[in-house]
Amino acid sequence: MLESKPSILVVDDTPANLTLMTGLLQDDYKVRAATSGEKALKIAFSDNPPDLILLDIMMPEMDGHEVCRRLKADDKTREIPIIFLTAMSQAEDEEKGLKLGAVDYITKPVSPPIALARIYTHITMHRQKKALVLSQQMLTTEINEAADYILSALPAELDGEIVTRWKHIPSTALGGDAFGYHWVDPDHLAIYLLDVCGHGVGSALMSVSAINALRSQSLKAADFKQPASVLAAINNAFLMEDHNNKFFTMWYGVYNRADHTLTYASAAHPPAFIRTGDSADKTELLELMTGNMAIGFMEDSSFKEAILPLKKYNQLTVYSDGVYEIEKTGGEMVTLIEYTDIMKKMTDIKTTHVDSILKTMKALQATEGPFEDDFSLLQINIHRA
Amino acid sequence: MAIHFNDTDSIRYVVIDGRLDGPESDAIGIKFSLLSNFQGGRMVVDISKVTFLASLGIRLLVVNAKNLKAHGGRMVLFVGDNESVAESLEATGISALIPMFTNLSEANQASLVSV
Numbered sequence: 001m002l003e004s005k006p007s008i009l010v011v012d013d014t015p016a017n018l019t020l021m022t023g024l025l026q027d028d029y030k031v032r033a034a035t036s037g038e039k040a041l042k043i044a045f046s047d048n049p050p051d052l053i054l055l056d057i058m059m060p061e062m063d064g065h066e067v068c069r070r071l072k073a074d075d076k077t078r079e080i081p082i083i084f085l086t087a088m089s090q091a092e093d094e095e096k097g098l099k100l101g102a103v104d105y106i107t108k109p110v111s112p113p114i115a116l117a118r119i120y121t122h123i124t125m126h127r128q129k130k131a132l133v134l135s136q137q138m139l140t141t142e143i144n145e146a147a148d149y150i151l152s153a154l155p156a157e158l159d160g161e162i163v164t165r166w167k168h169i170p171s172t173a174l175g176g177d178a179f180g181y182h183w184v185d186p187d188h189l190a191i192y193l194l195d196v197c198g199h200g201v202g203s204a205l206m207s208v209s210a211i212n213a214l215r216s217q218s219l220k221a222a223d224f225k226q227p228a229s230v231l232a233a234i235n236n237a238f239l240m241e242d243h244n245n246k247f248f249t250m251w252y253g254v255y256n257r258a259d260h261t262l263t264y265a266s267a268a269h270p271p272a273f274i275r276t277g278d279s280a281d282k283t284e285l286l287e288l289m290t291g292n293m294a295i296g297f298m299e300d301s302s303f304k305e306a307i308l309p310l311k312k313y314n315q316l317t318v319y320s321d322g323v324y325e326i327e328k329t330g331g332e333m334v335t336l337i338e339y340t341d342i343m344k345k346m347t348d349i350k351t352t353h354v355d356s357i358l359k360t361m362k363a364l365q366a367t368e369g370p371f372e373d374d375f376s377l378l379q380i381n382i383h384r385a
Numbered sequence: 386m387a388i389h390f391n392d393t394d395s396i397r398y399v400v401i402d403g404r405l406d407g408p409e410s411d412a413i414g415i416k417f418s419l420l421s422n423f424q425g426g427r428m429v430v431d432i433s434k435v436t437f438l439a440s441l442g443i444r445l446l447v448v449n450a451k452n453l454k455a456h457g458g459r460m461v462l463f464v465g466d467n468e469s470v471a472e473s474l475e476a477t478g479i480s481a482l483i484p485m486f487t488n489l490s491e492a493n494q495a496s497l498v499s500v
Contacts, residue, residue, distance in 0.1 A: 293477065294479075
């Protein structure tokens with residue numbers, strides 16, 4: 001039998017029927033009785049509602065159908081299973097009761113073994129459903145806490161000499177993308193974005209571990225002012241064999257304020273874009289990538305970096321592939337070439353475009369709702385007076 | 386997404402087609418892992434008909450290529466004229482781990498190279 005006695009409310013305007021049902025149920029259940037629909041509602045809406053209601057249909061003033069309708073209309077009582085208990089056995093009565101939300105129908109005269117079996121089944125299902133809902137709520141709370149933690153690991157937007165804006169939209173509650181920027185010293189700003197394969201809890205844990213290693217500069221043997229050195233160090237720290245066979249792609253750059261250059265290295269990551277020019281009206285869009293292997297593939301891999309002298313106006317855009325790998329109407333995916341063409345049209349270098357890019361990519365998506373992959377987009381304006 | 390294979394005397398030929406992304410790579414993952422798990426095996430994986438290759442699909446290829454290598458075998462990829470898949474793979478640097486070919490006979494020969 002069930003671990004603690006569930007409570008059942010029996011509703012019938014005939015005292016003899018109440019006595020009969022109470023006698024049948026009292027060994028296994030806590031039984032309460034009501035002789036009218038109004039009394040039944042009072043008990044159901046109390047602080048101690050029943051686990052199941054056996055409800056007679058034919059009652060004066062308020063019949064069982066009306067009681068059921070009122071219980072199903074209220075969030076507090078909607079989930080209480082109701083079994084109609086009546087002498088009526090016509091198909092349309094059963095149909096009406098079930099349409100109102102009853103879970104079952106028992107006709108009088110009651111067969112005790114059948115009635116007990118049906119009541120037991122519905123009580124058990126109700127308890128399992130409540131346990132499942134509770135478990136789901138706890139899980140959701142924990143995942144939301146994890147998502148909040150990941151968001152807290154992302155950087156505050158900057159204004160002033162350097163302006164940063166970003167968008168981060170995980171495709172599930174927890175994503176596999178993370179990014180950041182921080183001053184390594186007064187002259188060197190490190191900028192980074194990584195994308196762990198897949199998404200969900202496992203990918204999120206790895207991305208947060210990696211981003212924290214970068215933020216706290218805790219990678220062994222890494223010079224955080226040298227992108228190739230950072231990629232080599234993080235590669236050895238996050239070998240896929242040691243991390244549930246997960247790997248990640250990454251872009252890492254260092255802006256040198258003293259000599260106004262950007263040194264960068266990418267590991268299997270789509271190219272960052274930089275719009276650059278000495279006049280705000282005359283700029284060009286360049287792609288920044290160095291074609292290295294993904295992080296975690298192979299121990300002791302070497303990584304290449306490159307350096308770009310910056311001009312007066314510079315707008316750097318770093319992103320994950322989820323920004324453009326979007327299914328269009330017809331089933332085709334947006335390509336990197338198409339995304340590059342979109343970026344070429346965003347020519348106003350004095351502002352940032354993260355909202356416009358998000359809006360443009362959403363418009364290309366075949367279906368409404370979340371993107372298929374995590375969407376991470378970071379834009380940084382570095383302009384010299 | 387479909388996966389099927391054909392064993393010749395010396396090479397296991399595995400064909401994957403359709404989207405090789407998250408849910409799809411999960412669906413074929415066990416079968417592909419079983420096909421890749423044989424001592425000293427030589428394997429050509431034909432992905433020329435893959436329409437979209439995402440990171441989880443790449444992970445599936447890399448993990449099983451490494452596993453096969455650990456068992457004394459060798460996996461190579463045949464991409465045919467599928468430029469988008471070839472570009473996705475080249476961008477990850479996967480060719481250092483799994484040789485990639487546009488020509489099937491070259492792929493077959495490469496799978497038989499001593500390891």
